[in-house]
Amino acid sequence: MSADPRSPRPAVRRHALAAAVAGLALTLAACGGSSGHDSSMPGMDHGAMPSATSMSPTARGGSAHHDASMPGMEPMAGGDGLSDSQDGYRLTSADSALPAGRKAAYRFTVTGPDAKPVTDFAVDQTERLHFYAIRSDLTGFQHLHPAMATDGTWTADLAALAPGSWRMFATFTPGSGTGKGTAFVLSRTVTVPGQASRTPLPAASSTTTVDGYTVSVKGALMAGMEHPLTVTITKGARPVTDLQPYLGTYAHLTAFHEGDEAFAHLHPTTTVDGDHGGPDLSFHAELPKKGNWRLFLQFRTAGTLHTAAVTLNVG
Template identity: 45%
Template sequence: MNTAIKLGGFGAGLAAVFTAALGLGSAFPVSTPATPTPAAHSDPTGTEPARNTAAAQPPAGLQISQDGYRLTLLNSSLPAGVPQPFRFQITGPDERPVTDYVTSHDKDLHLIVVRRDLSGFQHLHPQRAADGTWSTSLTVPAAGQYRIFADFQPAGHEGLTLGADVPAAGDYQPTPLPATARTVTVDGYTVTLTVDLTPGGSSPLTLSVSKAGRLATDLQPYLGAYGHLVVLRDGDLAYLHVHPDGSPGDGRTTAGPKIAFHTEVPSAGAYRLYLDFQHDGKVRTAEFTAVTATPDSALTPTSATPGPSRHGTDGHTHD
């Protein structure tokens, strides 16, 4: 995906920068703006063009347009709990729909959908028509305001993540942010996260996957990696996409049980982490809450259940 991260340890150095400061309340954080800097996106292959990090940019996903490119939603609303064709376009500086993209992680565009309370996460891959219109079937689980992220790289340009909101009418019942946790379960799998999200420094994240007490050492590549991690900041939903150190077939990356990441989180606050991994032919999503703190208190080892989402036959959606 295309929100700037560099892979540390493999020559591309993983760094994804969120810059708006996020203050913590007694239970959940409240956003406090700060001077923005650009986010970063990983490139395990080293084939993506270099990013211009000098120009000040807001965190990824907070803008509906950037550098002349614009996300235009063709749905004004969504019905809750009902499959709905969802259509949108990316228009370029010439105000025409973009039809020429650089493939990143096996796809020309990645679509992330999540409710504003960080529940109902979905990672989709729409189809593009000849006229540049993207479409997919989308079911949002409940009423509320949903954030749509389009993560893509137009030909001749660096990668972008644009965001827009779409409502689902009904009785909105917000879901509290789940407690911080080092271990979650999803579809019979146990995923353990070691993380210290320390503002202003590099945070190593290692996730270990097991099932029925046995470590999973045969994870399967999904979109060219053994794991994909999307991180959203609570409050403003600033977007960060992270990929693991190394890639399948590079001679040094194993197929589990551990998936290693590095990312830089300079702003304080709470974050929701969504890990996609594939095993036995199915993609699952493990969800975590992490709060920035000093290294010895970043997470409290409690258990949590991932929020509602859709993904193929196991209850989550990955198209």
């Protein structure tokens, strides 16, 4: 009597089972090898930003839970930064207004779920905390690394601010506590008194210039989806290959959304190898909202920090 064709023979069943087990092992091995993370300048208009010739020193400390020497491995900050609190952590400040037209100190504290000031921060791109100031029309960008006092009070020494509404962002990763290893971005608004004139956002473009350098951006971005973004830097039509490390990488890229000032930090993936970076730089880009975003690219050559600004439209 012949075997039922619908029932595989024992040998066939054994081979099929062995193949399935082997396939599962390969899948688990691939999953186990994947990365856990996929991921100041005072210009008062939308034109080319002036350059800074030096970096102010920042107090360092805390435990580094992420290797800043490996671009793209830092934790990606969650949310759009438009709240002053998240998961029990809060950005607090007594400064609701700052003077116009002159340098000003903005003081703030990060408190934890226990309502006490946080003083232990992990290092992210060589700093324990990154601070940004941006006006509501996305002008006046400043990126600072403030100093923290022993009581947890941070002081950001801002360049002169133009009248208007400003948003102050702090990005950080707690080095201990319930938020240990989690990247946060929190913000508060301040008012700078005076007659405020709104500067229209420049049209979307793939190129911009600053200090004689041409910066070109390539990448078709879709809201809420991660896409590769490539930045190419040239000077006099020649590729730039003398970029120096800045914050542990060759360029720092920050984006703000037109209309609500939502924040995004685009993480670099280009490996750092001495003072000869460029001309091409790669980033992980994930912008959460459709519309125009103003990108600020900071890079350093011959000890001078340059800040280029460009508008990108995200579909």
